[in-house]
Amino acid sequence: MLETGPRTAWVIGWIDRMAAKYGGVLHDRETGRQWDWGQALCRQMYGPDWYNQADWAAADDAPDVPAEAISAAKAWESGGWPAWAEQREPRHA
Numbered sequence: 266m267l268e269t270g271p272r273t274a275w276v277i278g279w280i281d282r283m284a285a286k287y288g289g290v291l292h293d294r295e296t297g298r299q300w301d302w303g304q305a306l307c308r309q310m311y312g313p314d315w316y317n318q319a320d321w322a323a324a325d326d327a328p329d330v331p332a333e334a335i336s337a338a339k340a341w342e343s344g345g346w347p348a349w350a351e352q353r354e355p356r357h358a
Contacts, residue, residue: 270329276306279338286354292351307338309347 269277280302291305292298305342305344307315315321321346346352 272330272332272335276303276338278331279342280306283342287353287355291353293349294351295349303351305339306334306338308349309341310334313349320356 280285283302289301290299291302293305293308293313298313300308304315307321310324311318311321312333325335341347
């Protein structure tokens with residue numbers, strides 16, 4: 266079994282909560298791409314080409330996600346949607 270740090274475990278729960286509340290795919294209004302919630306968090310942290318960024322690659326190799334990812338995810342979950350993200354209404358109250 267893959268070992269994960271406590272922040273990684275928290276982000277996995279966040280992904281599940283956001284997908285359940287808003288659906289599994291998020292539209293990027295700037296690039297026209299679609300992201301799942303984990304990718305969207307990377308997009309928020311590292312920019313639209315996050316998968317080509319050295320900072321993301323280093324974080325991806327780390328045993329736990331950066332603390333800044335938790336802050337970004339909490340802000341998003343509290344209603345602070347990024348400007349690039351197409352905001353959605355919750356699926357259910």
